[in-house]
Amino acid sequence: xxxxxxxxxxxxxxxxxxxxxxxxxxxxxxxxxxxxxxxxxxxxxxxxxxxxxxxxxxxxxxxxxxxxxxxxxxxxxxxxxxxxxxxxxxxxxxxxxxxxxxxxxxxxxxxxxxxxxxxxxxxxxxxxxxxxxxxxxxxxxxxxxxxxxxxxxxxxxxxxxxxxxxxxxxxxxxxxxxxxxxxxxxxxxxxxxxxxxxxxxxxxxxxxxxxxxxxxxxxxxxxxxxxxxxxxxxxxxxxxxxxxxxxxxxxxxxxxxxxxxxxxxxxxxxxxxxxxxxxxxxxxxxxxxxxxxxxxxxxxxxxxxxxxxxxxxxxxxxxxxxxxxxxxxxxxxxxxxxxxxxxxxxxxxxxxxxxxxxxxxxxxxxxxxxxxxxxxxxxxxxxxxxxxxxxxxxxxxxxxxxxxxxxxxxxxxxxxxxxxxxxxxxxxxxxxxxxxxxxxxxxxxxxxxxxxxxxxxxxxxxxxxxxxxxxxxxxxxxxxxxxxxxxxxxxxxxxxxxxxxxxxxxxxxxxxxxxxxxxxxxxxxxxxxxxxxxxxxxxxxxxxxxxxxxxxxxxxxxxxxxxxxxxxxxxxxxxxxxxxxxxxxxxxxxxxxxxxxxxxxxxxxxxxxxxxxxxxxxxxxxxxxxxxxxxxxxxxxxxxxxxxxxxxxxxxxxxxxxxxxxxxxxxxxxxxxxxxxxxxxxxxxxxxxxxx
RNA sequence: GCCACCGUAGCUCAGUGGUAGAGCACACCCUUGGUAAGGGUGAGGUCGUGGGUUCAAGUCCCAUCGGUGGCUCCA
Numbered sequence: 001x002x003x004x005x006x007x008x009x010x011x012x013x014x015x016x017x018x019x020x021x022x023x024x025x026x027x028x029x030x031x032x033x034x035x036x037x038x039x040x041x042x043x044x045x046x047x048x049x050x051x052x053x054x055x056x057x058x059x060x061x062x063x064x065x066x067x068x069x070x071x072x073x074x075x076x077x078x079x080x081x082x083x084x085x086x087x088x089x090x091x092x093x094x095x096x097x098x099x100x101x102x103x104x105x106x107x108x109x110x111x112x113x114x115x116x117x118x119x120x121x122x123x124x125x126x127x128x129x130x131x132x133x134x135x136x137x138x139x140x141x142x143x144x145x146x147x148x149x150x151x152x153x154x155x156x157x158x159x160x161x162x163x164x165x166x167x168x169x170x171x172x173x174x175x176x177x178x179x180x181x182x183x184x185x186x187x188x189x190x191x192x193x194x195x196x197x198x199x200x201x202x203x204x205x206x207x208x209x210x211x212x213x214x215x216x217x218x219x220x221x222x223x224x225x226x227x228x229x230x231x232x233x234x235x236x237x238x239x240x241x242x243x244x245x246x247x248x249x250x251x252x253x254x255x256x257x258x259x260x261x262x263x264x265x266x267x268x269x270x271x272x273x274x275x276x277x278x279x280x281x282x283x284x285x286x287x288x289x290x291x292x293x294x295x296x297x298x299x300x301x302x303x304x305x306x307x308x309x310x311x312x313x314x315x316x317x318x319x320x321x322x323x324x325x326x327x328x329x330x331x332x333x334x335x336x337x338x339x340x341x342x343x344x345x346x347x348x349x350x351x352x353x354x355x356x357x358x359x360x361x362x363x364x365x366x367x368x369x370x371x372x373x374x375x376x377x378x379x380x381x382x383x384x385x386x387x388x389x390x391x392x393x394x395x396x397x398x399x400x401x402x403x404x405x406x407x408x409x410x411x412x413x414x415x416x417x418x419x420x421x422x423x424x425x426x427x428x429x430x431x432x433x434x435x436x437x438x439x440x441x442x443x444x445x446x447x448x449x450x451x452x453x454x455x456x457x458x459x460x461x462x463x464x465x466x467x468x469x470x471x472x473x474x475x476x477x478x479x480x481x482x483x484x485x486x487x488x489x490x491x492x493x494x495x496x497x498x499x500x501x502x503x504x505x506x507x508x509x510x511x512x513x514x515x516x517x518x519x520x521x522x523x524x525x526x527x528x529x530x531x532x533x534x535x536x537x538x539x540x541x542x543x544x545x546x547x548x549x550x551x552x553x554x555x556x557x558x559x560x561x562x563x564x565x566x567x568x569x570x571x572x573x574x575x576x577x578x579x580x581x582x583x584x585x586x587x588x589x590x591x592x593x594x595x596x597x598x599x600x601x602x603x604x605x606x607x608x609x610x611x612x613x614x615x616x617x618x619x620x621x622x623x624x625x626x627x628x629x630x631x632x633x634x635x636x637x638x639x640x641x642x643x644x645x646x647x648x649x650x651x652x653x654x655x656x657x658x659x660x661x662x663x664x665x666x667x668x669x670x671x672x673x674x675x676x677x678x679x680x681x682x683x684x685x686x687x688x689x690x691x692x
Numbered sequence: 693g694c695c696a697c698c699g700u701a702g703c704u705c706a707g708u709g710g711u712a713g714a715g716c717a718c719a720c721c722c723u724u725g726g727u728a729a730g731g732g733u734g735a736g737g738u739c740g741u742g743g744g745u746u747c748a749a750g751u752c753c754c755a756u757c758g759g760u761g762g763c764u765c766c767a
Contacts, residue, residue, distance in 0.1 A: 109762090122697060215762030216695025223764050227694065230762070258760095262703075271740080271758055327767050371767070405693050405765060406758095414766085502767070521766085553767095590724040617723075618730085625728040639726055651727060658727050 003054045021047040021201070024059050034061040036200045036237075037076045044072050046144060046198040062207075062237030069241050078103035080142060080200040081132075081209045081235035086110045087184055087191040088131035089231065093118060098193060099163040099219065099228055106245075106517060107234025111217055113163065114229050125211040128231075132209060139204030140185035144197055152179030156194065163219070164194045171196070208242035209235040252515040257568035258411040264573050264581070264630060266564075267412065276409040276416030278561050283581035286610065287567070288560050290579050292397055294449070294678065295421055295557070298442050304393040304423055309375035311399055312366045315358065320534055321374045324367060325359050330402050334358055334365035372398035373553060376424040377535050380549075385539040390549060391427035391435055397560065398422045412565030413520055419560045421523075425552040426537070429475060432527060433482035435552050436508070439525045440490045443510060443556040449678055452570055455522070458509040459487050460500030468503050471529030479527040479550075480506045504530030510556065515569045522563055523556035574653055577633040577671070578678040584611040584671060585632045586648075587623045589639030591615065596643035600636060600664065607672045624651065634671065634683060652684045659687040 003013045004023060012023060020038030024031045024047070038045050039058040051057070060072045082101035085108075090096050093114060101110030114120065120128075147155065149172055156165040156179075168179055182199055183192035200206065212232040219226040236242040253259065261267045266284030273279060280288060296306065315334050318324035324331065336344075336354070340363065344354060357363045369375065376394045385392065399419045408414050425435050447455065461480050462469050469476065483506045487494040501507060505527035511519050528551040531537075541547045557563040567575075577583050584604055588597040597613050604611040614623045620637060627635050636648040637658070647661040662670075670683040 119696075213761055214696045217763045218694080221764070223694070227763090229695070232762075269759095275758075321767095323767070330766070373767095402766080407693065407695095407763085408765070410760075504767095516761090526767095587727085589726055592724070617725095619723090619725045620727055621725085622729045623727085628728055635727080637727060641726080649726075656728075 002051050004051065005054075005056045007056075007058045017050045017052040019048050019050055020045065020057060020059060023051075023057060027059075031059060031061070035059045036061060036073050036205060037198055039072065044075065044198055046142075047201050048144070049198070069236060073237060074235075075103050076198060076200045077206055077235045077237060078108040078233075079198070080203065081206050081233060082108040082110050083142070083182065083184055083191075083193055083195070083199070084132050084135050084203055084206060084209075085128065085211065085231065085233050086112070086193060087135055088128050089120070090191065091131055092124070092127060093120065097161060097163055100167065101193075107212060107232060109215075109230050109232045111219075111228040111230045113219075113226060120214060120229055120231060122214060128211050129209075132211075135184065136203045136206050136209075138185075139202050140190060141202045142197075142199035143183045143185065143187055144180055144199075145183070145187050146178050146180045148178050149176065152194075161194075167194060205237075206235050207238040209233060210242060210246070249516075255515050255569050255572040256411075257413075257514075257565040260568050260573035261412070261565075264568075266568065266581070269411075274416070275406060276404060276414070278412060278415055278417070284564065286581040287575060287579055288564055291557075291560065291564070291567075292421070295442070295446065296395075298445060299393075299395050299423070302393070302438055302442065304395040307376065307379055307394050307396050309369075309372065309379075309396060309398060311369060311401070313369055313375060315365045315367050316361070317374045317378070318367050318370070319361060321371075321377075321531060322534060323370055323374070327370065328359075330404065331370045332368045332401050332403050334367050336363065336365040368401040369398075370400055370402050372396055372400060372420065372422045373424055373531060373551070374535075376422075377531060377537065377551075380424075380426050381535060381537060385426070385549070387428060387539055387541045387547070390539060391425050391431050393423055393425045393435075395421075395423035412561045412568075413514065413518075415559075415561050418562070420555040421557045421560065421563075422553075422555045425554065426532075426539075426549045427552065428539075428547070429478070429550055432479055432550060432552065433485065436482045436486045436525060436527070437489065439552070439554045439556060440486045440508070443523065444490055446557070450567065450570070450576075452512070452567075453492075455492060455510055455512045457487050457490065457492050457494035458500065458511060459483050459494055459496045460502070460507045460509065461496055461498045462501045462506065463499035466499070469501070470504055470533070475529065475550075476506070483508050483525070483527070502526055502528075504528045510558075512566050514566065520558075520562060520566065522558040522566065523554070524558070525552065525554045525556065527552055574631040575633070576679045577674050577683070578676075580631075580633050581610065582612060582630065582632050583609050583675065584634045584636055585627045586611060586613045586636045586638060587620060587627065588613065588615060589620050589637065591617070592640060593638050593643055597638050600638060600648060603664070603668055604671070607668060607675075609671055609675060628653065636667065650683070650687070652687075655684070659684070662686060 001015055002017065003011050005011050012026065024035045035047055037047055037060040039060060040051060041055045060070060060076065062070060062073045064070045086098055086101055089112065095115035097113040099111040099113060101108065153168055156168055171179065179194060180196060181192050182195045182197060183190050184203060210233060212234055215230045217228045217230045219228055234245060236245065264283060265281050267281055268279045270279055315324060358365060379394055380392060397419050399417060401417045404414060404416055409416065427435050462476060484496065487508055507524055507526035509524045510522045512522055513519050532548050532551055537549050538546045539549050586597045586600050588594050594615055597615065601611055601613045614627065624635060631653055633653050635651040637651065638648055642648055642661060646664045648664055648667050649661045650659045652659060670686055673681045674683050
């Protein structure tokens with residue numbers, strides 16, 4: 001009967017169906033005790049699930065060989081912990097309706113509908129945890145039982161569980177012919193939940209857990225549907241892993257760009273200025289400026305032309321582009337001429353009328369620009385273009401404004417005014433592949449220089465079943481191929497996502513994670529067949545006929561705000577020397593060395609190095625501490641001895657000791673070289689100090 | 693926009709109805725010290741804002757603005 005192949009290559013044959021638990025017991029009592037679940041032909045199952053046919057079986061235990069928690073084990077533990085939490089909350093909050101409680105990357109959550117007038121608050125976490133502990137201590141088995149679809153539905157209807165019934169209907173739509181429940185203990189006696197499984201064998205296996213946070217969610221993710229309460233928790237096999245997890249969260253908080261932004265005085269968001277509007281302090285402005293210069297240099301090398309365009313444009317421009325009114329909800333409201341407003345007021349025009357007439361195009365106004373493309377398009381259209389002019393690449397660090405929902409705004413990653421490293425490439429159909437490749441080469445260079453390798457690439461392709469797309473399908477095929485090939489050449493991990501293309505063309509997105517694991521889209525490269533059409537762009541071809549160019553929108557780093565936010569976290573605030581707001585701080589031992597310190601400073605400044613002197617009356621220990629807190633890459637300590645020998649004594653951020661002395665001229669040369677090569681050569685490498 | 697939580701000195705935070713606190717930062721003084729904080733003194737707050745309850749509100753209630761986590765959204 002079943003021949004079961006194990007990961008070590010051996011095979012066990014059984015005369016009758018067995019469970020994974022029995023196989024584990026056959027292999028050894030230690031494994032039987034440690035097993036949480038089983039992978040049968042790669043599918044995660046209950047330990048108690050019967051195995052009837054030949055298969056490959058791997059038993060899931062909490063620890064991998066590398067000592068990291070096993071992903072499947074965490075899945076089982078967290079899914080099970082979600083049930084335990086749901087039971088605990090059901091006990092404590094009568095009338096709760098359960099909705100859905102899956103494991104997620106950092107733990108699990110459970111969505112539930114609370115009776116009108118009740119609410120869970122974070123002050124309830126303690127008693128929820130206590131109740132959970134009680135259930136876990138009882139070490140009740142997770143017992144699965146099944147029912148044919150119709151009977152199962154009937155049961156749910158009788159119980160009046162609206163949301164579970166919906167879940168069951170969805171399962172039925174997906175082709176399920178039966179429904180399964182998991183009782184936490186004995187079916188009929190203990191708490192149970194409609195659930196596909198799988199689960200850990202019993203509640204006692206949940207070694208450590210914690211209720212983490214509260215949130216609201218919408219049923220089916222639809223904001224017009226029921227509002228649900230979502231409780232987040234996490235679970236691990238043991239306390240040590242949980243503790244490690246919590247410590248990691250704490251560490252992450254320290255490198256959160258909002259925390260570092262304040263500490264290092266990089267940027268400021270001011271209530272009096274407005275939500276989501278970033279004020280770049282001098283330190284942050286340096287970082288942004290250095291990045292922009294770096295990017296600009298590369299753009300020049302690639303034949304881009306930089307342009308400048310204003311922050312507003314006529315509403316009609318955006319009617320032509322389609323941004324207004326299609327994306328009206330995410331734009332600031334239009335600015336209407338004062339004289340016209342006065343006139344309208346005299347006519348008794350209401351706000352509603354005004355909005356309506358703006359929409360109808362009866363009144364013109366100006367819009368804070370939500371995108372730079374229309375302005376760039378008008379630059380393209382300002383001259384007659386020949387095929388010889390193409391590709392024309394217009395670049396601008398263009399600032400745009402979008403009305404983001406207030407609950408979305410935060411830090412540098414989601415803002416209402418931001419500067420894109422934008423460019424629009426106007427090219428011929430046959431130039432798309434080359435241009436897309438060029439866009440990605442900039443990304444590769446800049447991410448490479450910054451040491452950012454942990455990003456993923458999404459290639460958005462059209463949905464083959466949809467007809468919403470503009471442009472010739474044959475061209476789409478070519479453009480999609482160009483995007484896919486360029487992404488492959490880039491060498492980063494990428495996924496193709498059909499249906500994720502914009503209606504006007506395929507695109508490539510770059511996605512990175514922040515310190516708390518949230519993903520952010522940085523840049524994008526999009527092929528666009530639509531706007532050239534809307535603006536009736538043309539060029540004269542070699543055949544002396546008029547042709548329509550294709551546009552490529554590209555902002556590989558998205559916005560300077562978000563990109564710098566991600567960079568702050570990437571470097572934990574310790575920028576490499578070439579990017580650092582302050583590159584060198586000169587620290588005189590006492591005021592006896594002030595003159596020499598001033599000389600060192602003057603020489604650094606003459607080279608364009610961003611340097612300061614700390615000539616306070618503190619002791620050197622204090623000066624080092626303060627400079628280190630500000631994460632200054634290099635400290636040049638100077639005392640009488642150094643002045644005598646015309647040397648400086650160097651300390652580099654991240655290396656917790658004095659590296660030793662170096663001649664002043666050597667030092668200047670090394671810092672200059674590091675700065676101008678953007679870290680190509682480094683001062684620390686002159687010392688036998690390793691890296692930082 | 694929705695739900696929960698939070699808002700006290702420049703920053704980090706304590707303060708459960710009875711006359712506002714600490715550390716750091718800041719100013720001044722002493723200290724002239726060789727690599728992660730020497731010592732002293734001082735200044736600094738209508739407790740986010742507006743209402744209400746109360747003899748009395750930082751503290752309780754309502755509204756509003758802002759922040760955090762999530763949901764939804766993101767051309």
